[in-house]
Amino acid sequence: MEEKVIPDIVVGRLPLYLRALQRMAEEGRQVTSSQELGERLGISAAQIRKDLSQFGEFGKQGTGYNIEYLVEQLQQILHVDRDWDLAVVGAGDIGSAVMRYKGFADRGFCVKMIFDSDPDKVGTQIGNFIIQDTALMEGAIKAAGIKVAMIAVPASHAQDVADKLVKAGIKAILNYAPLSLNVPPDVRVQHIDPAIHLQRMTYYL
Amino acid sequence: MEEKVIPDIVVGRLPLYLRALQRMAEEGRQVTSSQELGERLGISAAQIRKDLSQFGEFGKQGTGYNIEYLVEQLQQILHVDRDWDLAVVGAGDIGSAVMRYKGFADRGFCVKMIFDSDPDKVGTQIGNFIIQDTALMEGAIKAAGIKVAMIAVPASHAQDVADKLVKAGIKAILNYAPLSLNVPPDVRVQHIDPAIHLQRMTYYL
Numbered sequence A, B: 001m002e003e004k005v006i007p008d009i010v011v012g013r014l015p016l017y018l019r020a021l022q023r024m025a026e027e028g029r030q031v032t033s034s035q036e037l038g039e040r041l042g043i044s045a046a047q048i049r050k051d052l053s054q055f056g057e058f059g060k061q062g063t064g065y066n067i068e069y070l071v072e073q074l075q076q077i078l079h080v081d082r083d084w085d086l087a088v089v090g091a092g093d094i095g096s097a098v099m100r101y102k103g104f105a106d107r108g109f110c111v112k113m114i115f116d117s118d119p120d121k122v123g124t125q126i127g128n129f130i131i132q133d134t135a136l137m138e139g140a141i142k143a144a145g146i147k148v149a150m151i152a153v154p155a156s157h158a159q160d161v162a163d164k165l166v167k168a169g170i171k172a173i174l175n176y177a178p179l180s181l182n183v184p185p186d187v188r189v190q191h192i193d194p195a196i197h198l199q200r201m202t203y204y205l
Helices: A008-026 A034-041 A045-053 A067-077 A093-100 A134-144 A155-167 A194-202 B008-026 B034-041 B045-053 B067-077 B093-100 B134-144 B155-167 B194-202
Strands: A064-066 A084-089 A109-116 A148-151 A172-175 A188-191 B064-066 B084-089 B109-116 B148-151 B172-175 B188-191
Touching: A008 A034, A008 A045, A008 A067, A008 B194, A034 A045, A034 A064, A064 A067, A084 A093, A084 A134, A084 A155, A084 B194, A093 A109, A093 B093, A109 A134, A134 A155, A148 A155, A148 B194, A155 A172, A172 B194, A188 B194, A194 B008, A194 B084, A194 B148, A194 B172, A194 B188, B008 B034, B008 B045, B008 B067, B034 B045, B034 B064, B064 B067, B084 B093, B084 B134, B084 B155, B093 B109, B109 B134, B134 B155, B148 B155, B155 B172
Parallel strands: A084 A109, A084 A148, A148 A172, A172 A188, B084 B109, B084 B148, B148 B172, B172 B188
Antiparallel strands: none
8 A cells, every 4th residue: 555556436435435434334334334335335346345455355255244343444545543633724614514414423523613704704603613804724724733614605705715726735535515626736616506516517417 | 239238337427417517507608528528527637528429529628528518418318308296205404404405496397296105294395395195106106107216215115115116107216215116127226325435435534
C-alpha cells in the first residue's frame, strides 16, 4: 500500500464497504462474506475481493471477513480512525441541515464551526453553534487547524469562498453549490448537486 | 446514438457539461470551446470532445460550440427538455431543504408532493406543499404518474420506503438515507451521503 497508487474509483467504493460493514456491526453481526456484502451493495463479490486485496489480506477463504477487524482496517485506510473537524460555510437550508445532521458520528467527522456573511444570521445560533461572520473565517480555520470544509452558499459566492478556504489551509471541500470549483491540485473537491444526480438517471428513463 | 451503448461514466459527465453551459448562457455568452469548458470543469478538452462526439457533431473546428444549441442538445440527450415531477419522502431537515431548494428550476425537475409518516407532520405545510401521510403514497404517486422520487427518511425506514416507491411505479430514486437500497434492475438509484463523499477525500489527506 505504501508505494502502490490505488485507482480513485476503488477508493470511491471503500466508504460504501465501510458503511455496510458498520451497519452489520450495529446489527450485532461478527462475520460476513464478499457475497453477502456484494448483495447488500449491488457490487459483485469478485469486485469487492479485488478491491480489498489491494490493501492486504483481510479474509480467510471459507471463513469470510471478521467485520470488526475489517471496519478498523478500512477506517485506517480512509483515515477516519480519528475525527476530522469540519467547518461549514453558509447557514441556509442546506448548511443548517448539515449542522443538525446526526450521521457523522462514528464516521470520522465532527462539525466545529459555521460561517455566514448575512449580518442578520451572524451571532444567532444553530443547535449549539453560533454563526460566525465569514470575514473571520480564514483566521478561525487556521487557528483551529481545520482541513475539511463544506460549502453551502449560493453559486455566485462559492468560488470566492473556496479561494478563502484554500488560503485558510483547507485541503478537502464538500461543495453543495451548483458549480465546479477551481482549486489548486493539492486540494480535493467533491460535489453534491441533486439535479446532477437526477439528470444522470433521467438519461435512462 | 440509437443503438450504441454509452458508458455510464460518460453519461455521468454530461450533466456537468450541461450545468457549466447553462451558467455560461446566463452570463450572456454565445460560443465556447472544449478548452474553456475543460478549464471550468477540471476535465481535459480531449475528454470533453470525445464524450460529446459519441452523440453527434456539435461543434465546428475553429469556431467552437454554440452554447444555446449545445444546451438544447444535452437537455434532449438527458431527457430534461421536459420537467420531471418529483415526489419527496421524509419531511425532516433534508426533505424540507429539498422542498425549498430553488436549484431545480431550468434543470428539468419540479417537486410535486411530499410524504411523512409522523402524525405530527402530516397535514402541516412546507412552503406551498401540505405534507401527506406515507400510507397514501403509493396511490398518490400512481395517480399522478410520477416516475422520480427522493428518499430522505432515516436509514431504518429507507428500504421499506424504496419498496413502496417501486410498487408505485417510480423508476429513479435519489437516496439521501445512509445505506444502499435493493431495487429491481429497471429502477435507477443515486446516493447522496456527505460522509461517503468526505471519506473519499480523507483517504488522500
